[in-house]
Amino acid sequence: MATHGNGSSDFFAKMPEIKFTKLFINGQFVDSVSGKTFETIDPRNGEVIARVAEGDKEDVDLAVKAARHAFDHGPWPRLSGSERGKILMEFANLIEEHAEELAALDTVDAGKLFAGGKATDIPHVIDIIRYYAGAADKVHGEVLKMSGKFQAYTLREPIGVVGLIIPWNFPCTLLSLKTSPALAAGCTMVVKPAEQTPLSALYYAHLAKLAGVPDGVLNVITGYGETAGAAISSHMDIDKLRFTGSTEVGRKVMQAAAASNLKPVSLELGGKSPLLIFDDADVNTASSLALSGVLYNKGEICVASSRVYVQEGIYDEFVKQLVEKAKSWVVGDPFDPKVCQGPQVDKKQFEKILYYIEQGKREGATLLTGGKAFSNKGLYIEPTIFVDVKDDMLIAQDEIFGPVFSLMKFKTIDEAIKRANNTRYGLAAGVVTKDFNVANTVSRSIRAGTIWINCYFGFDVGCPFGGYKMSGFGRDYGLEALYEYFHIKSVVTPIYNSPWL
Incomplete structure (x- = not known):
């Protein structure tokens, strides 16, 4: 943990x-x-x-x-x-x-x-x-x-x-x-x-x-x-x-x-942003992007990449590296400079996140790490990673606004695009690939207001930001x-x- x-x-x-x-x-x-x-x-x-x-x-x-x-x-x-x-x-x-x-x-x-x-x-x-x-x-x-x-x-x-x-x-x-x-x-x-x-x-x-x-x-x-x-x-x-x-x-x-x-x-x-990681990606770089894409600001960010789709050729190695990095993620007092993640904002949000974690278990997703409150004092939640997630599960459809990953495997670019668009939201998305044909195809096909290619959270005051759909x-x-x-x-x-x- x-x-x-x-x-x-x-x-x-x-x-x-x-x-x-x-x-x-x-x-x-x-x-x-x-x-x-x-x-x-x-x-x-x-x-x-x-x-x-x-x-x-x-x-x-x-x-x-x-x-x-x-x-x-x-x-x-x-x-x-x-x-x-x-x-x-x-x-x-x-x-x-x-x-x-x-x-x-x-x-x-x-x-x-x-x-x-x-x-x-x-x-x-x-x-x-x-x-x-x-x-x-x-x-x-x-x-x-x-x-x-x-x-x-x-x-x-x-x-x-x-x-x-x-x-x-x-x-x-x-x-x-x-x-x-x-x-x-x-x-x-x-x-x-x-x-x-x-x-x-x-x-x-x-x-x-x-x-x-x-x-x-x-x-x-x-x-x-x-x-x-x-x-x-x-x-x-x-x-x-x-x-x-x-x-x-x-x-x-x-x-x-x-x-x-x-x-x-x-x-x-709201958002339920997808991060699409293709076989040619560097797994270490991709897992680090995915980690920060969900855990930054303890997951309380509208563009969190909480739906992570990984192509089958690197899926197992990606999951292994992501779990290792999540287990070394430091949760604690946000005034401590060594800490990576502070408490959730209030008890209502804290309990909402724990509800979705329990819902993910009930719906049949597999919990790899995390999944519970961190301590008896304060509103801290462990970084939580689910695999075997289906697109229609609540944890894959609803905005959780907390440190919870849904990992999913895909085979082809067409499948990835279709599943990425299978959401009522359209705020942002990320693509990790060395192939610019893939990057351009995906970025033009996903219905979202911001697409990040080989990066995430690339904000600038001069770059417009907003959503599609709901x-x-x-x-x-x-x-x-x-x-x-x-x-x-x-x-x-x-x-x-x-x-x-």
């Missing part, structure tokens, strides 16, 4: 000071209207980190009112793109100065690796903000020569007040991914972080104000999805919704938006994400008696 990290008091000493626990509305930290609070829990040990203000419909109304006033009458949409860009650059600089605190907040709130947060997550947040800061003054319309004696030009105008609902698996990264293009576009917003991970979002709001983002532009409502999230989704004065989370909740968000004011919605939803629609990253925060207005003028027409 996987080994356990040190977990000594040296690592627990990095527990950050909790500075912000109230709602952030119109530039101020305030109590909820009801005065209610809720506990945010450390998944390492089950202890209460802090009590956080529990926002509800009345608080959402106040936040939307502030955002609406800031959009209709405030300076933010009326600043030039370069002026907004300068403020966003200062925002990024402040995040860089406070990177350790932000990383530590996501470690105690979400169980994320502290070293990974400092080295990867927060630097990526900074890159995202700087990318959209640089793009803010590069938004242009077009001049159109129309048929007849008319000409036109188009304007890209900020869409208005946006509602942003953020998940718990990458709290800082996904917050910046939603807010940065909206801020660059000149929108104002109401943000609801996940109830499991509210702390870094509040710190983020504090730094935004220090950077010069005007009051009312960025509002943060902490609370529960069924109350605060539902109020945002159905609010008549919110002009656009962006949501990342499960397909089930995404459907509810879309229904609420349609039932209210028909606001446009962008959804990045993995949602709309794109994060790139200029495509920025353009989702604009209306396009066409302005048409006549041309009279021109000798040049």
Whole structure:
């Protein structure tokens, strides 16, 4: 089984000071209207980190009112793109100065690796903000020569007040991914972080104000999805919704938006991504890619390559190497730099993963390693590998969002493509092969928004990301994400008696 990290008091000493626990509305930290609070829990040990203000419909109304006033009458949409860009650059600089605190907040709130947060997550947040800061003054319309004696030009105008609902698996990264293009576009917003991970979002709001983002532009409502999230989704004065989370909740968000004011919605939803490994692949490289493809961030990532298809010629050797690597994977306190995997985010997710593991056994899959909780304290689960998995088993169809592999054998490229597409999801896929004809055929045949060839988790702020099928629609990253925060207005003028027409 996987080994356990040190977990000594040296690592627990990095527990950050909790500075912000109230709602952030119109530039101020305030109590909820009801005065209610809720506990945010450390998944390492089950202890209460802090009590956080529990926002509800009345608080959402106040936040939307502030955002609406800031959009209709405030300076933010009326600043030039370069002026907004300068403020966003200062925002990024402040995040860089406070990177350790932000990383530590996501470690105690979400169980994320502290070293990974400092080295990867927060630097990526900074890159995202700087990318959209640089793009803010590069938004242009077009001049159109129309048929007849008319000409036109188009304007890209900020869409208005946006509602942003953020998940718990990458709290800082996904917050910046939603807010940065909206801020660059000149929108104002109401943000609801996940109830499991509210702390870094509040710190983020504090730094935004220090950077010069005007009051009312960025509002943060902490609370529960069924109350605060539902109020945002159905609010008549919110002009656009962006949501990342499960397909089930995404459907509810879309229904609420349609039932209210028909606001446009962008959804990045679940995944059950296939990784196709062909006979010509280097087995050591392929098994390492597969290992990180499922175990990275303890499997709590929407593009986890949790369906691993291996061609029959290397299948046995691949399984042997993968099991050996999984057994050496270090599970433990995420503040320990030797640890590879921390605890699952909360008890509900922990129990959901264990349910699917038991379901896999009941359906006839063979458990090779792992399969149970790691310790009596904390929400740790062993890396778990199943073989003899059938495509119709729940562990091969449902998004588990945990450290669970389903390994399957295939013979031909056509079989692999057909089985890879046998899912309601279409977020990402991976291909490992030395044959570019195979790589190109597979990448053009799999119905998913991102295909990685001989790599996995190849993200960049300039590369659009989003799903097919029930993995949602709309794109994060790139200029495509920025353009989702604009209306396009066409302005048409006549041309009279021109000798040049």
